[in-house]
Amino acid sequence: MKIATWNVNSIIARQPVVLKWLAKEKPDVLCLQETKCTNEKFPREGFEKLGYAVEAHGQPTYNGVAILSRKKCADVRRGFPEVEDPSHARLIAATVGGVRVVNIYVPNGQSVGSEKFKFKLEWLRRLREFFDEHYWADDRVLVCGDFNVAPEDRDVHDPDLWRGRILFSKPEKDALAEVKAWGFTDAFRLKEERGGFYSWWDYRTGAFRRNDGLRIDHVWVSEPLAEDCARAWIDKEPRGWERPSDHTPVVTEFK
């Protein structure tokens, strides 16, 4: 089974490149973040023609997540169990092919110390609690999405420039490490130890041309899935296409 994640920065604006990539890569599951539209406005038809069912959890203008799947999705959950702030559509989960897929869009946090930064840390704390409440470490659980945190120096093009800044500050890395300590393994790091692989490049400053990127999009898996992980990689190609997202897909394959 092939499972991928991609922050598309508006699914309406990005439908052409997402369709192109699906036709090329043919994943079983594609998790999307920053769809930026309501479930009613989600452009389903093109994806359904390619054989994908759409499970969306969106809102107007901001955030929004969705799962595209060739196989049937069961037990779809939208948001945390309690009454979540309805202005934040950031989590959708579904069971596909025996895997519990949790697709997340972690708050960006804007700048270290801001109100949005506090919200990001609190959201990550709640996420750890969510896994504690719902799953066992020997379940086949996969969490993927835009985590908005680069975990280590080798995930950042210039760690000394980024150290202490949003996406690479210690409180964020610590909060994300607490989620990981639930029992997750970074699928990408099972297959690649070197630095220089990124999933996001700022639109500004021509970052992509210089490969000035950060690895902030991740696929993490529980132990049973880690044992079955056959491949994991970042597909840089769509970042170079016409009218790209500022993120590119992260792809995994399981036996």
Place this chain on the structure above:
DNA sequence: ATGGTGGATGGTCCA
């Protein structure tokens, strides 16, 4: 120190 670009939206907010 600031701004650079892109998307939704219709003056700004967000990333």
